[in-house]
Amino acid sequence: MPTPTTVQLLWGTQQRPKRGPKPSLSLDGIVAEAIALVDAEGLANLSMQRLAERLGFTKMSLYRYVPGKEQLTALMLDAAMGTPPDITAVHDDPSAERWRAGLRRWAETLYQRYSAHPWVIELTVGARPFGPNEMGWLESALVALADTGLTGPEQLDTIVLVNGHLRSLVQQTQPLGDDPTLQFAEMMSVAGDRYPAVTAAFTAEAAAAGAPPDSGGANNALHFGIERVLDGLGVLIARRAGG
Numbered sequence: 001m002p003t004p005t006t007v008q009l010l011w012g013t014q015q016r017p018k019r020g021p022k023p024s025l026s027l028d029g030i031v032a033e034a035i036a037l038v039d040a041e042g043l044a045n046l047s048m049q050r051l052a053e054r055l056g057f058t059k060m061s062l063y064r065y066v067p068g069k070e071q072l073t074a075l076m077l078d079a080a081m082g083t084p085p086d087i088t089a090v091h092d093d094p095s096a097e098r099w100r101a102g103l104r105r106w107a108e109t110l111y112q113r114y115s116a117h118p119w120v121i122e123l124t125v126g127a128r129p130f131g132p133n134e135m136g137w138l139e140s141a142l143v144a145l146a147d148t149g150l151t152g153p154e155q156l157d158t159i160v161l162v163n164g165h166l167r168s169l170v171q172q173t174q175p176l177g178d179d180p181t182l183q184f185a186e187m188m189s190v191a192g193d194r195y196p197a198v199t200a201a202f203t204a205e206a207a208a209a210g211a212p213p214d215s216g217g218a219n220n221a222l223h224f225g226i227e228r229v230l231d232g233l234g235v236l237i238a239r240r241a242g243g
Contacts, residue, residue: 003067006074010131025057027065031075035117038076043119048072073123078131080117084140085109099237100230102144107162107226110137114170121167148233149240158233165225 004014009027033055038046048069052059066072087102114121130138138159145155184202192199205220 004071006071007129009066009071010074010078010129023065025055025061025065027075028079030055030062030065031072031079034072034076035080038119039117043073043122046073074129074131077120077123078133080120081113081131081133081137083133084137087140087144097234097237099144099148100234103141103158103162103230103233104226106137106141106144107166108222110163111166111170111222114166118170118174121170124167148237150233150237158229162226162229165229166222169221169225 002015008014030051034046034051037051037054046069048059048062051072052062055062066075085105087105124134141159141162142155145158148155150158188199188202
């Protein structure tokens with residue numbers, strides 16, 4: 001039987017044996033265990049050998065289901081992304097434009113997925129095949145923007161813009177070592193007087209949040225960035241409608 005391609009594995013179009021013993025593993029089970037491994041130990045520690053050990057099988061056994069790490073990570077990415085939210089049933093702000101409420105829900109949900117599995121950001125770089133879930137996210141955002149008057153290329157650029165904000169924020173707020181709150185407090189205690197604007201900004205943010213100064217306020221940054229992007233789109237959409 002020919003080795004399945006990444007596209008065939010993602011979309012389930014590979015040929016399957018019609019006869020033979022019942023498989024002792026499943027592709028879904030392999031992918032789920034790989035996701036659990038990477039969530040716990042990081043993408044750098046993923047290998048076919050390490051995954052086989054966790055599953056209690058040999059590495060060669062895994063190759064019967066997935067031919068290599070490239071195909072495995074593609075399947076992991078699509079599974080971790082999951083299905084997009086239903087943006088056709090947004091009722092959080094009836095007075096708002098429907099496109100705005102839909103795109104807001106899309107962005108907030110995607111941020112949650114990225115935060116749950118930050119390693120997916122590393123896998124969503126460059127030209128590559130999309131799986132059904134990732135394609136569903138693109139479709140969902142385009143549906144939200146369908147009646148805005150934006151052109152197709154502008155709709156795609158909008159998705160890139162919003163997605164870039166989400167990705168950047170997750171990357172900036174993921175801890176790389178010790179508690180970032182304590183680290184930031186230590187930095188400011190040593191050098192805060194040299195950076196009065198930084199001190200004033202974080203002090204004001206902490207006062208607004210009712211919490212001690214920390215290193216970022218990811219949720220505030222998330223919603224602030226989303227709303228400013230939507231504000232800009234709203235101006236363009238209104239201008240097109242008026243013209």
